[in-house]
Amino acid sequence: MIKLVNVSKVYDNGVKALKNVNLEIKKGEFVFLVGSSGAGKSTLLKLLLKEEEPTEGSIYLNGMDITRVRNRRIPNIRRNIGVVFQDFRLLHNKTVYENVAFAMEILGTHPREIRRRVPMVLSMVDLSRKASYFPDQLSGGENQRVSIARAIVNNPPVLIADEPTGNLDPDTAWEIMKLLNDINSRGTTILMATHAKDIVDHMQKRVITIEDGILVRDIEKGGYDREITTV
Amino acid sequence: MTVRLRLFKNVIKQGFQGMWRNRGMGIASISSISAVLMILGVVLILILSINALVVDTQSKFDEIEIFLYDDITDDEMVAIEDLVRGKEGVLSILFKSKDQALDIYKEQWGDEAYLLEGLEEDNPLPNSYVIQLKDISYADDIVAELKKMTGIEKVNYHKEIIDKLMLFANYIRVGGMVIIAALIGVSIFIISNTIKLTVTARRREISIMKYVGATNGYIKGPFVIEGLLFGLIGALISIGIVYFGYGYFFDSVNGKVYDIFTIALVQPNTILTDISIIFTAIGAGIGAIGSLVSMKRFLNV
Numbered sequence: 001m002i003k004l005v006n007v008s009k010v011y012d013n014g015v016k017a018l019k020n021v022n023l024e025i026k027k028g029e030f031v032f033l034v035g036s037s038g039a040g041k042s043t044l045l046k047l048l049l050k051e052e053e054p055t056e057g058s059i060y061l062n063g064m065d066i067t068r069v070r071n072r073r074i075p076n077i078r079r080n081i082g083v084v085f086q087d088f089r090l091l092h093n094k095t096v097y098e099n100v101a102f103a104m105e106i107l108g109t110h111p112r113e114i115r116r117r118v119p120m121v122l123s124m125v126d127l128s129r130k131a132s133y134f135p136d137q138l139s140g141g142e143n144q145r146v147s148i149a150r151a152i153v154n155n156p157p158v159l160i161a162d163e164p165t166g167n168l169d170p171d172t173a174w175e176i177m178k179l180l181n182d183i184n185s186r187g188t189t190i191l192m193a194t195h196a197k198d199i200v201d202h203m204q205k206r207v208i209t210i211e212d213g214i215l216v217r218d219i220e221k222g223g224y225d226r227e228i229t230t231v
Numbered sequence: 232m233t234v235r236l237r238l239f240k241n242v243i244k245q246g247f248q249g250m251w252r253n254r255g256m257g258i259a260s261i262s263s264i265s266a267v268l269m270i271l272g273v274v275l276i277l278i279l280s281i282n283a284l285v286v287d288t289q290s291k292f293d294e295i296e297i298f299l300y301d302d303i304t305d306d307e308m309v310a311i312e313d314l315v316r317g318k319e320g321v322l323s324i325l326f327k328s329k330d331q332a333l334d335i336y337k338e339q340w341g342d343e344a345y346l347l348e349g350l351e352e353d354n355p356l357p358n359s360y361v362i363q364l365k366d367i368s369y370a371d372d373i374v375a376e377l378k379k380m381t382g383i384e385k386v387n388y389h390k391e392i393i394d395k396l397m398l399f400a401n402y403i404r405v406g407g408m409v410i411i412a413a414l415i416g417v418s419i420f421i422i423s424n425t426i427k428l429t430v431t432a433r434r435r436e437i438s439i440m441k442y443v444g445a446t447n448g449y450i451k452g453p454f455v456i457e458g459l460l461f462g463l464i465g466a467l468i469s470i471g472i473v474y475f476g477y478g479y480f481f482d483s484v485n486g487k488v489y490d491i492f493t494i495a496l497v498q499p500n501t502i503l504t505d506i507s508i509i510f511t512a513i514g515a516g517i518g519a520i521g522s523l524v525s526m527k528r529f530l531n532v
């Protein structure tokens with residue numbers, strides 16, 4: 001599903017954010033990406049979204065080398081990847097319903113299909129009753145659920161989340177994690193960067209650790225770091 | 232195909248929404264486009280009028296008059312006639328006798344013609360040939376040959392006037408085009424800055440759209456439509472102002488000023504179609520290009 005081969009990223013200012021990273025994620029996997037601040041987690045996710053270009057190496061998505069994809073085709077890649085950010089990135093002048101529908105409109109989806117699918121996804125994230133609310137009228141957790149609904153409404157095979165629980169209190173964070181777990185159990189591959197130790201420890205999923213741009217650990221069913229889980 | 236149609240519909244809809252939402256700033260764009268087009272209108276009318284004047288003058292001055300010495304021989308006259316008849320662009324050659332020339336003078340002088348009385352006995356006017364040309368451009372060639380003939384006192388034609396007029400017309404044309412080009416540049420700049428403000432305000436929205444997978448075309452589209460609509464409204468306003476303003480000017484001037492002007496001034500009705508097409512095209516073009524220019528650096532997310 002996702003494969004990185006000898007990927008390095010040097011930013012224009014000379015910062016080496018990723019150094020020779022090799023990584024393979026299979027279809028249906030749930031993978032945590034951990035590491036201290038500045039380790040390069042967000043950089044890796046940005047490469048997958050083609051927000052940044054790798055300095056070296058190849059990135060495969062569904063067998064296609066996306067580093068060779070022309071700028072004009074970037075939207076095609078993004079349509080196959082749902083994204084969730086720490087800061088939600090919702091449109092403030094649109095309601096919950098409209099924010100989710102928007103992701104379908106830009107694909108030219110038939111209005112009938114939009115009217116069918118959006119309520120379905122909203123009920124999945126338990127926001128049916130708040131469909132006509134604006135993002136400013138919702139709590140952080142609710143906003144994050146809207147952004148998740150938007151990310152999955154087009155049924156992307158991959159969901160990328162960059163610290164989706166970063167702005168939420170522990171209880172709300174767990175709600176979001178349950179939701180992501182649900183989505184994953186329906187077949188969506190999930191790659192999530194996080195600092196939430198307890199979540200990573202508890203979920204017992206694959207954990208990839210990056211330090212200073214180097215992939216230092218890759219554990220099949222792990223915790224935030226080996227020391228703690230093995231004790 | 233239907234997907235594209237729906238996308239197109241979305242873009243159009245958002246364009247209209249954007250225009251309505253930014254109507255305040257839109258007024259700046261619309262005014263600048265209108266102003267440019269109105270100046271364009273004045274220049275166009277000027278150019279058209281000068282063109283008409285040139286054409287009119289050309290048809291009025293498409294004659295060559297050859298004044299003959301009184302002692303010209305028949306042979307010399309035949310030689311002149313033969314030469315002229317054999318030339319390209321000659322419609323006719325007419326002999327005008329001293330007496331006919333005097334009669335024409337008398338007619339022109341009207342009431343004052345009594346002053347010319349007594350000239351009949353010793354008519355100082357020369358015999359002449361009047362050559363009618365298809366148009367004045369044939370004159371140079373014929374005149375050059377006539378100069379070599381004998382029996383001719385003077386060749387009269389109005390090449391200089393026409394040349395000066397054409398030169399003047401060219402200045403107006405070139406000057407007008409330069410002014411218009413500069414103004415179009417200025418208004419593209421103004422509209423691109425206006426739209427840039429809205430684009431900047433919606434930067435976040437645009438970057439979110441990009442993350443969700445919207446194509447550049449889908450993001451640009453509404454802004455281009457918005458600019459296009461501003462341009463069209465500006466065009467409509469200026470068409471109205473130029474048409475009615477010029478119509479008013481035409482009516483108040485017509486018949487009062489010298490003949491030459493009234494002949495030259497184009498009819499308001501004849502320019503309506505032309506300015507409608509030209510203004511609409513330029514207005515829409517300025518609007519669309521202006522918004523494209525303003526979008527350029529925002530799409531590299």
Ligand SMILES: Nc1ncnc2c1ncn2[C@@H]1O[C@H](COP(=O)(O)OP(=O)(O)OP(=O)(O)O)[C@@H](O)[C@H]1O
Binds near residue numbers: 012013016038042044
């Ligand atoms: N656009 C950029 N230009 C230059 N340097 C950058 C850019 N983005 C990130 N970096 C640098 O690259 C390194 C990795 O940053 P990255 O955002 O990937 O870290 P991270 O692991 O996501 O950190 P955090 O957990 O704090 O979000 C950092 O040193 C950062 O300063």
Ligand SMILES: [Mg+2]
Binds near residue numbers: 041042043162
């Ligand atoms: Mg980060």
